[in-house]
Amino acid sequence: MKIMKKLRLKIRGWRKKYLDFSNNTYKIIWALFFFVLISLSLSLDLIPNQVDLRAGQVSQNDITAPRTITFVNEEKTSELQREAAETAPRVxxxxxxxxxxxxxxINNFFESINQKRESFYLNQISQVETDSNQEKKETDSEKEIPAFEKINFSESEKNEIINLIKKDLDFEIKDENLVSLIVLSKSELKDLKNKAINILEQKLDNRILPSDLVAVRVDLRQQVMEMDxxxxxxxxxADLVESVISANMFLNQEATAKRREKAVSEVEPVKKTVRQGEIIVRKGDVVTEVDIKVLEKIGMKKSGINYYNIAGRVLISFILFSVLGFYFYKYQRKIWTDNSKLILIELLILIVVILSKILILFQNPFVDYLVPTAMASILLTVLIGSETAVISTLFISLLIAPVYDMNFNIVLTSFLAGLIGIFSVTKVKERGDIIRAGLNISFILAFLIGGLSLLQQNQNLTYLIWSIGAGIVNGLLVGILANGLLPYLEDLFDLTSSVKLLELSNPSQPILKRMLVEAPGTYHHSVIVGNLAETAAEDVGANSLLARAAAYYHDIGKxxxxYFFSDNQFGGENPHDKTxxxxxxxxxxxxVKDGVELAEKNGLPAKIIDIIKQHHGTNLISxxxxxxxxxNKHDDIEKKDFRYDGPKPQSREAAIIMLADITEAAVRSKRFNKNNHDRIEGFVRGLVKDKLIENQLDQSNLTLSDLDTIVKSFVKVLTGIYHQRVEYPEKLLQEMKGGN
Structure with missing residues (x-):
């Protein structure tokens, strides 16, 4: 459950980022995007051949060779040539x-060290003699200079010596190693040089390939680190020998290439002979790539793109898209202005077209009847409405006609299956209704396809049985796909179906269970408000299911x-007395704000969240x-500080819940005879009239006639709740209690 909840929240985040567009620019972008995808889908594999077969299809006939031909199997030959080239030894x-x-x-490096530090050493001696005002002595260049380990260079001098040494180097030595080196004596340096030359000579006496350098360097370091x-x-x-070692064997590119060419030339071409009358592909066999190659070689498969066919299909797609867009623009403005719904329609159309293209690959007349057009019809009916579903079903049925070479039977069965699906889910109450819609489609298609088969005077009983079976499977497939896709499409496009509302109305929902335990008074209040709102919404033609579900959640912010709300105080201490x-x-x-945050955290639909925001409008907390x-003894009290933040109810359902909320709370707290129908009606009418005068219902699209109907609905429910109970006779009471 937690995984699904996280997935739904991620889907909503993706939707807000990529689908919440309101201007026409994005509308055009998405329309072009889907038009291109559908055009490409319709235009795929439009390469007419002498033998209309593709790899993976089942051959409907035996295909025999018209003549004997021997040809080179280029794929097998190329494979052998590649293997020969790869296995040919390199030079x-x-x-x-x-x-x-x-x-x-090595020699230049140690010579450079001696020269650079001797120069600094002589400068140091000269400077000391000058500072002591002693007589300057001539320096004999042949004279041995004292041991350098007794000389301490300053840090700046060491850095300068290192920089001078590094200028002469054409390889890398770490600075810390050079620092430890320049203070050594000549004898120590000479010993290190000899050791380096000896180690390197041993390695260079062997063959070292460029690919061996890494291993050689590791071995050199290990040898050095084991020295005393x-x-x-x-x-x-170790740093030195790793830096200067080089490969002594190099690839002769020219000689290697010649050797590979020779190896390739020695490969014998693999030949294949097809004799006249030989069966290339048997009836019922799956065509392979090798079979296609044989057909091409023998001249029975000619390649060539039919651009006229492609242009015709693209043109048909463009006309149908334009007509559908004009219909929404002219007759369904709510759909036209809602980009997420337009994208949903386009996406479902694309899914059906792609599935039809997949099914046609089987090249089987029975599989053609499996096109799940009704899946899109059912989903559009549940998520948007039946009018949108009908026009979209007609559009899809006409759009897939070119896929099946304008087969009238496929178009008719797709359209009628879609209509059956629409009729079956117009008043869906649970997910099982979608499965039942699929069964309805199976039942009708079995007779429809059977009738079409008989109309074609096809007396083949096997064909008739398989065709009817395909129609039955179509309905089952539609039910499974529609049921499986529904929750994901709801979250992705933030659409609330009646199935979703029924699930949210279940008392076992986590938020409702929590409210029952932590705020039982609010829970009881919400249930009664739900009954009032559902009855009134049904009487005025609003969405009664949405009204009931939203009423259950309208006060979850409490x-x-x-304990700050009177619903849950039960006669205890009122915390407002201390504030x-x-x-x-x-x-x-x-x-209200807390309720919105909790609803968003739990992934409630946007429609319910909007009602939570609006159910108090801008009412005054009087x-x-x-x-x-x-x-207050001063005049600094402002009404706006005591009003809800709003907005005012924007829909009939939100307004009904506002009225049901205040009605339930007021009637429950009012001290009068609740068994008097007229008293209750007068009281409720007064409450509704107050909200009308306060302009709280201005944006809800409720008419005065609707308000009168709502009052009557409320009174009917309230009198049922507070009706006077019949007093049981004493004898009957004893019998009910088990007395004698």
Missing amino acids: YEEDSTVKEEVFNK LARNKRLFL LKRP SPNLSALIIKSH YFYQQALQT
Whole structure:
């Protein structure tokens, strides 16, 4: 359940991001997008052939070779040639200069170190002698310089020496290794150089391919790290030999290419012979790619795109799309202005067209009767309305006609199946009704397809049975697909079906169960408001199911602070006695906002969320307003602070729930004889009249006649609730209690 809830919330987020468009630009973009997709779907595989077969189809006849022909199996031959080229040995040549280049790098590196640090060392001695004002001595270039390990270069001098050394390098050595190196003596440096040359010489005496370099470097580092040297020397030596080692074997591209060409040329072409009269494809066999190749070689399959056919199908699609769009623009403005509903219609049309293209691949006249046009008809009826479903069903039936080469039987069965589906779900009450609609379609199609078969004077009993079976399967398939897609389409396009409303009206819903436990008074109030709203909505022709479901959830915001509302106080302490009127009014108002947040968190439909927002309109919280006027000694009390934020009811259902809400609360709290029908009616009429005068019903589309009907409906329900009960005789009471 949690996974499905998260999925629904993700779908809603996607819908808000990509489908909530209100201007005509996006309307045109989506229309063009779906038109292109449908045109492409209709135009696929329109390549006429001498033998109209494609890979994967079942051949309806035996296809025999008209003559003997021998040809090269290019695919098999190419495969063998690729294998020969890949297995041909590569040609490598040794580069004898690599070893010399590596040793030169080592020698130059150590020579550079000696030169750079000797220069700094001499400068250091010269500077010391100058500062001591001693007599300057000539420096003998042949004279041995004292051991460098006794000289301490400053950090800046070390950095400068390192920078000078790195300028002469054509490989990378880490700075920390160079720092530890420049303070070593000449003898130590010479020893490190000899060790590096010895290790590298051992490696370079062997063949080193470019692909072997990584492994060679790892081996060199391991050898160095196992030497009996100080850690800093081992790290430097490992860094050095890894940096200068190079491959001494290189791929001879030209020689390798020639060897591959020779290997490919030695492959014998794979030939295939088809003799005259030989069966290429047997009746009932699935055509393979090899069969198609044979047909092409033998000249029985000619390729060529029929652009006239494609243009005709695109033109038909354009005309049908234009007519459908004009119909919605002219006669169903609510659909035309709602982009999400237009996209839903286009999406279902596209799904049916694609499914019809998939079914035609079977090249079987029985499978053709499985086109699930009625699936779109049922879903559109449940989610939008029967008028939209009828015109869309006609559009789909005409659109798939070119797919089946203008087969009248397919068009007729698709349209009639759609109509049956529409009639079957006009007043759907539960998901089982959709399955029953599929069974209705199966029943009617069985007779319809049987009649069409007899009309064609087809006396083949097998054909008749298979055709009727296809019609029966069509209905079952439609029921399964429609039932499965319905909840996802509801969430994706934020449409509320009667099935969804019935599910939300179930008392086992988590929010309702929570309200029953945490706010039982509010729950009882909501149930009665639901009864009032449902009866009144049905009497005035509004959506009674929406009115009942929305009434159950209109006060869920009270769950946040249930004890602040009189419904749930049950004669206990009133927390408002300890708060100011302004704060009390703010708390009372906040239950609307809290209800909206809770509804969005639990994924309730937008229609119910809108009613939660609107069920109090901009009504004044008069009790706390009057209390504020009495307790406040200043004139700073403003009515707007004691009004709900609104908006006013925007639909008949929202207005009915507003009236049912105040009616139930007022009648329950009013102290008068509730058994008096006239007293209740007069009281209810006064409440409705007040809201009418306050202009709370201006945007709800309710007429005065509707309001009169609503009052009568409310009174009928209330008198049923508060009717006077018959007093049972004492003897009957004893019998009911089990007495003697």
